Every structure is written in structure tokens, then in C-alpha cells.
Amino acid sequence: MILCAGESLIDMVPENGTFRPLAGGAVYNTTVALGRLGEDVAYLWPISRDSFGEMLLAPLNEAGINIDLCPRTDRLTTLALVTLDQGEAVYSFYDEGSAGRMLSPDDIPALPDHITAIFAGGISLVPDPCGAAIERLIEQNHTKLPVFLDPNIRPFFIQDAPAFRARLNRIIPQCDIVKLSSDDLAWLYPDLDAPEAAQKVLQMGPRIVLQTGGSAGSHAHWAGETVTAPAIRTTVADTIGAGDTFNAGVLASLRRQGVLGKEALAGISGEQIKAALTLGAQAAAVTVSRAGANPPWQHEMPGN
Template sequence: MILCAGESLIDMVPEDGAFRPLAGGAVYNTTVALGRLGEAVAYLWPISRDVFGEVLLRPLAEAGVNTDLCPRSDRLTTLALVTLTGGEARYSFYDEGSAGRMLSPDDIPELPDAVAAIFAGGISLVPDPCGAAIEALVARNHDRLPVMLDPNIRPFFIKDAEAFRARLDRLMPQADIVKLSSDDLEWLYPDLDPASAARKVLETGPRIVLQTGGAAGAHAHWAGGSVAAPAIRTTVADTIGAGDTFNAGVLASLRRQGLLSKAGLAAITADQIREALTLGAQAAAITVSRHGANPPWAHEMPTG
């Protein structure tokens, strides 16, 4: 079972001059996508008892996600006000004192034996105490479990860039896979092109660094060199949840190939990585073809 740890929130998406509340959050989207793809997945993040908490729980249940590790909270659900410019999503967050933000390191449980890998990231890495909680989860488990990290950097959400960089400097060497968009890489290394920046991250310790760039496709950098997979051509409705769904496709492919383990990732080949990138791109293409973070179900994925 893959454990996903990180934020869930309500995306307030513009619709007909108003805003429609949709379940979202980077790590939450990846969790739902994994469940819809038929993977065994669990979620770790506080869920509010407010009405939006029920909105968040419904897609998790429909996708078969295990929520036993999700504490319920009387604090409010985080809101993200979404604006769309040319199909590209931009966000304003209402998060102070929210259910998820107040997750602390003391709230992190011992993980069940069924957990075989960890996925973490998103804005949950930025503020404390929740950022420290996710960092503690990774620190306690990375020696025995493979970890995939997607910081999904939102500069406008980061009040202390130096502290956040320091957290990433601690987390990325503990991760087996780090996924970074071109925008993430530009924020980390503004003087380098994306490929050079990705290789710079690789030097810090991860086994694989995934570099995504929308229509430019996805690249993977690892000890064996670099491989690429093109983006899948489709009509884009919006990009909400695209990278999150890509993450789920990669993880699902690695699990299906028997590679989602420390040993498997240590011996991975170029063809195996390319297969994972391709499934990630196929899943993301379906998500961007429809509005909101609405990842595909297994029966919607290409076969063969």
C-alpha cells in the first residue's frame, strides 16, 4: 500500500461568475488518482468535521482510499481560491489555523506494516507545525521505505524562503524520487536551465529526479543518465491536478513493474523509467482534458 501524506483543501473554482467548491490539494489529488487507477493507497492528513470535510471524504471513499490514519478535527478546512488565465491555474490560500496546518510531529503514528512506500509534498511542507510533521514522517521511515517527494512549490505561499529551502535541503536527500516542475526548478536554481537544475538536485542524494514541463513532456535523471517521455496531445480544459495525476501514474507504474522498493529503484533501467513516465503522462492528459482535478479511473486509461 502507498501512503500519501499532505494537504487536502477545497478549490474554489470560477464557474459562471461564481465559485464552485471542489475537493483538491496536491497530495490529496495524487491520493485520489492512485485509488482511481486501482492502486492500494492510504491517506494521512487531518480532515475537518465541517461541511467541506465531508466533501473531501467522499472522493476518497469512492476511490477506495484507506483513511484510517486521518484524524478528524474541529478546525476549518483550508480553502484555495483559484483563478484561471489561459487555462493555467493560480491560487490564493486561506489556511491560517486550519485542520491540516495544525498537524504536528506528535500526531504522526507508527505506520502499519501494509505501507510499502510514501508519497509526500505540496504546500503541507511549507508552514509549521504541519511541515515539521511531514518532515518527521519522512525522517522516521525513509531508511526502510521508498519515498517520493513533490514539493509543488508555490512561491506566494512561502513567507520564509530561507527556512523552506533549508527544509527541502533536509528532505530531498532522504527521498528516493523527487519530482519537480520547470517552475519548481527555476525557483530552486534561477541561474540554471531546468535539466541542469534537475541534475543539481540529483547530486544531493535522490535516486531519481523527475522533471516535468507541461507540453514539453517529462524527463527523468538518474545515475544511468536521462530519459524522456513526450506529453500526450489533448485539448486542455485547465491544468488543475495535472502534475498530481502524473505522480500517481508514475507510482502506479513502478508498483506494477515491481520496482516500488529500495532494491527495485536501485536497479531500475531506462526502459522501466520511460514506462513510468509514459503512464504518468497518459493519466495527466486525461486530467487536463476536463475541468478541475478530476483524475482518470482505470477503465479510462489507454490499454496495450
């Protein structure tokens, strides 16, 4: 069972002069996408007992997600208020003292034996105490479980860039797979082009660094020759949740191929990586073809 650990929140999206609440959060989206793809998946993140918490629970339950590791709390759900400035989305976060923000390192449990891999990342890595909690989760388990990290860097959310860079410098060497968008790589290494930046990250210790670029497709940097998979052509409604769904497709493919394990990843082939990138692209294409973070169910995937 794959454990996803990281933020869930409510996006307050402008609609007809008011705001429409939508369940979201990068790690939450990947969790739901994995469940819809038919994977065994568990979620670790505090969920409020408020009405927004109930809104977050519904898609998790519908997708068959195990929420045994989700503590319930009376603290409020994080809200992300989205406004538009000349067509560009601008976010304001209502996060102080929220259910997720206050997850502490002492709240991280010993993981049950049925957990076989960890996916983590998102803005949950940035503030404390929750950032320290996710760091603790990885630190305690990376020697026995494969870790897939997607930092999903959002510069507007980072108040202390040196501290966040230091956290990534501690976490990335403990990870097996790190996924970074072109924008992420530009933030990490502004003086390098994306492939050079990805190689820098690879030198920190991961077995695979995935570089994504939307319509430009994806690239996997590893011990062999760089593996590339094109984006799937489709009519784009919006790109919300595309990268999160890509992550789910990659994880699902690796698990189905039997290479989502510490030893198995050490012997992975270029063909197996290509298959994972391809499933990720196929899943993401469905998500971008419809409004919002609405990842595909397995029966909606090509070949089903």
C-alpha cells in the first residue's frame, strides 16, 4: 500500500462574483488519483471536523482511500483563496493554526507493515511544525521504504527561502525518486537550464529525477541515458492537478511493474521508466481535459 503524506485544503475559486469551495492540495490530489486508478493507498494528514473537513473526506472515501492514519481535529481546515490578477491566479492562504499546519513530528506514527512506499511533498514541506513532521516521516522510514518526493515549489508560499532550501537539501538525499517541474528546477538552480539542474539534483542521491514541462513532456534522469515521454495531445480545460495526477500514474505503473521497492528500483530499466512516464502522461491528459483537479478513474484510462 502506498502512503501519501501531505496537504489537503479547500480552494476557494472565484465564480460569478462569489467563491466556490473545491477540495484540493497537491498531495491530496495525488492520493485521490491513485485511489481512482485502483491502487491500494493510504493517506496521512490531519482532517478537521469542520464542514470543509467533511468535504475533503468524501472523495477519499469514494476512491477507497485508507484514512486510518488521518487524525481528526477541531482545528480548522486550511483555505486557499484564489483571486485573478489580469487572468493570473493569485493565492492567499488562511493557514495559521489550521488542522494540517499544526501536524507535529511527535504526531508521526510507526507505520504499519502494509505500507510499502511513501509519496510526500507539496506546500506541507514549507511551514513548521508540519514541514518538520513530513521530514521526520521520511527520515524514520527511508532506509526501508522507497520515497517519492514532489516539492511542488510555490515561491509565494515560502517565507524563509534559505530554511526551505536547507530542508530540501536534507530530504532529497533520502529519496529514491524526485519529481520537479521546469519551474521548480529554475527556482532551485536559476543559473542552470532544466536538464543541468536535474543532474544537480540527481547527484544529491536519488535514483531517478523526473523533470516535467507540461506540453513539453517529461524526462527521467538516472544512471542510464535520459528517458523521455511526450505529453498526450488533448483539448485543455485547465491544468489544475495535472502534475499531481502525473505522479499518481508514475507510481501506479511502477507498482504494477513490480519495481516500486528499494531493491527493485536499483535494477530498474529504461523501458520500465518509459512505461511509468507514459502512464503518468496518459492520466494527466484526462485531468487537463476537464475543469479542476478531477483525475481519471481506471475505466477512463486508455485501453480500458
